[in-house]
Amino acid sequence: MNLSQLKEWCLNRWPQASVAEGDPLTLNVNAEAILECALILKKEEETDFDFPVCHWVNDNPEREIFTLYYYLYSMQHRHSLRLGLEISREYASAPSLCGIWPGFNWYEREMYDLFGVDYKNHPDLRRILMPDNWEGFPLRKDYQDPRLLPKPF
Amino acid sequence: MAVINNACKVIQVMPAGPFLLLQTEQVLNWARANSLWPLTFGLACCAIEFMSVGASKYDFSRFGFEVARASPRHADLMVVAGTVTEKMAPLARKLYLQMPDPKYVIAMGGCAISGGPFCYGTYSVVRGVDQIIPVDVYVPGCPPRPEALLHGMIKLQEKIMRSHPLLGEPRKIEEL
Numbered sequence: 001m002n003l004s005q006l007k008e009w010c011l012n013r014w015p016q017a018s019v020a021e022g023d024p025l026t027l028n029v030n031a032e033a034i035l036e037c038a039l040i041l042k043k044e045e046e047t048d049f050d051f052p053v054c055h056w057v058n059d060n061p062e063r064e065i066f067t068l069y070y071y072l073y074s075m076q077h078r079h080s081l082r083l084g085l086e087i088s089r090e091y092a093s094a095p096s097l098c099g100i101w102p103g104f105n106w107y108e109r110e111m112y113d114l115f116g117v118d119y120k121n122h123p124d125l126r127r128i129l130m131p132d133n134w135e136g137f138p139l140r141k142d143y144q145d146p147r148l149l150p151k152p153f
Numbered sequence: 154m155a156v157i158n159n160a161c162k163v164i165q166v167m168p169a170g171p172f173l174l175l176q177t178e179q180v181l182n183w184a185r186a187n188s189l190w191p192l193t194f195g196l197a198c199c200a201i202e203f204m205s206v207g208a209s210k211y212d213f214s215r216f217g218f219e220v221a222r223a224s225p226r227h228a229d230l231m232v233v234a235g236t237v238t239e240k241m242a243p244l245a246r247k248l249y250l251q252m253p254d255p256k257y258v259i260a261m262g263g264c265a266i267s268g269g270p271f272c273y274g275t276y277s278v279v280r281g282v283d284q285i286i287p288v289d290v291y292v293p294g295c296p297p298r299p300e301a302l303l304h305g306m307i308k309l310q311e312k313i314m315r316s317h318p319l320l321g322e323p324r325k326i327e328e329l
Contacts, residue, residue, distance in 0.1 A: 130277065131240045138276045151273045 001046070001079050009046060010081075024071070024080040031094055034085055038100050041072065041081065048074045049081060052097070055107035057115045061141045064089045066117060070097060070104070087117070096122040114139040161319045174319045185229070185255060186313040187217035189306070192228035194248065196235025199262040199296040203234040206306075211299040216307060225251040230309070231286075232302070236264040236271060237279040249286040255318070259305055260288045263295045270295070 001009060007019050010027055014037070020026040029037050041049045049072035058067040070083040087094050096119035097104045108119045109128040116137035119125055127134060136143055164170040191213075195203055206213050207221055214220065222228045225248045237245055249258065260282050263269025268280035282288060289312060292305035 129240075134239075143276070145276045147276045149273045 001077060006047075006079055006081060013040070020084070022082075024082045026069075026082045026084045028084045028086075031085060031087060034083065034097070035095050035100070038070075038083065038097055042100055046077075047079075047081075048076050051075055052101035052103035052107070053080065055104055055111060057111045057117060059089070059115060059139065059141045061089065066092060066115060068094055068111070068117065072101075091118075092116055093118040093120060095120050096125075098122055113137070116140065157319070165320070171320070178317055178319050181318055182314050182316060185318075186310040188219065189217060189230045189257065189310070189313075190219055190228050191221045191230040191232050192225055192248065192252065193221040193223050194231055194233065194245075196233070196237060196241060196245075197262075197264060199234035199265070202296045202299055202302060203232055203261065206299045206302050211303055213303060213306060216303070216310065218306060225249075226253060228252050229255065230257045230259065230306075232259045232261050232306075233265040233282045233286075233288075234261045234296075236269070237282050237285070238277050239279060240277070242279050242285050245282065246285045257289045257309055257313070258282070258286055259290045259292060259302075259309060261292045261294075261302055261305070262297055263293065266291050266293060 003023065003025055007021075007025055010017055010019050010025070018028045020028065027037075041047050051073040053071035053073045055068070055070050058069070060067060065086045066089055068083075068085040068087065070085075071080065072083065073080045085094060092115070094117055096108055098108060098119075099121065105123065106128060108117075108122055109125060111117050112119060112122075112125055113127045113129050114137055126132070130138065136145070138145070161174060164174055167173075191207075195201075203221075205211060207218075218230070225231075229252070231249055231252065233245065249256070260266050264271060264278070265282045268275070268278050271278035272280055279285065290305045290309045292302055294301050297305075
């Protein structure tokens with residue numbers, strides 16, 4: 001499917017969904033619906049998203065949210081889609097998509113490591129890049145560390 | 154080593170003893186300086202230059218560095234080639250402690266000298282490998298040219314030739 005067909009398909013499937021334009025399309029979902037929605041996107045033959053491409057988090061302290069983005073790709077149909085999920089910055093917890101795409105395992109560990117997002121039902125949620133005894137989540141905008149020397153120039 | 158140190162103290166007070174020790178030191182230094190086998194230890198892009206120095210075009214074997222060993226037990230020289238992160242620091246130190254004496258360290262490139270481009274605004278980089286292990290020669294550059302590393306290695310050989318393993322104080326392993 002191309003972009004407009006994919007958008008139409010999503011809006012037919014979920015009439016209340018908000019789909020943002022762009023390449024790839026962003027399907028905004030909420031934390032309750034993401035698991036069901038992801039499962040449908042994987043299982044339906046028309047979409048058939050079988051490949052987890054990437055996962056990253058955007059920290060937005062002004063709106064007090066983290067935005068989680070999951071990039072999906074279909075090997076068969078060669079189309080891609082992005083799932084967007086906004087979660088509160090204070091509680092920072094989201095359902096893990098490892099059960100559906102095991103490939104997200106290390107991506108979610110990385111995002112836990114750097115942003116402190118608590119993925120529910122993740123099989124092995126521990127730090128992946130930083131040392132195990134590290135305190136804090138260094139890519140949060142409000143991260144403070146004496147090692148972060150200010151630039152003198 | 155204690156036996157050798159005691160023997161040196163006895164020989165030193167004998168007639169022509171210091172001369173004999175100096176000559177022995179020369180032989181010892183010559184042997185050490187010309188068979189400095191480096192440890193295969195690359196942390197970032199400087200390791201590419203280090204490999205280049207080991208390969209046929211620059212070829213550090215010509216100067217006695219022979220071959221990079223994969224085990225710290227076989228190595229005399231640690232070329233810290235790259236960025237030392239907080240996570241790597243304990244391992245780098247452990248590798249250094251596993252090397253048998255006499256052992257030498259070259260800090261290669263800006264990152265290993267001072268943190269380099271990661272000195273400011275970074276939370277995960279150690280600002281200079283000399284904070285965790287003693288360094289003999291610093292080779293600046295980002296990364297240094299192979300000639301620069303080779304120059305640093307030859308400088309280390311000159312430094313070893315000037316050292317006094319028998320007459321001077323024994324080299325201390327600092328407990329940092």
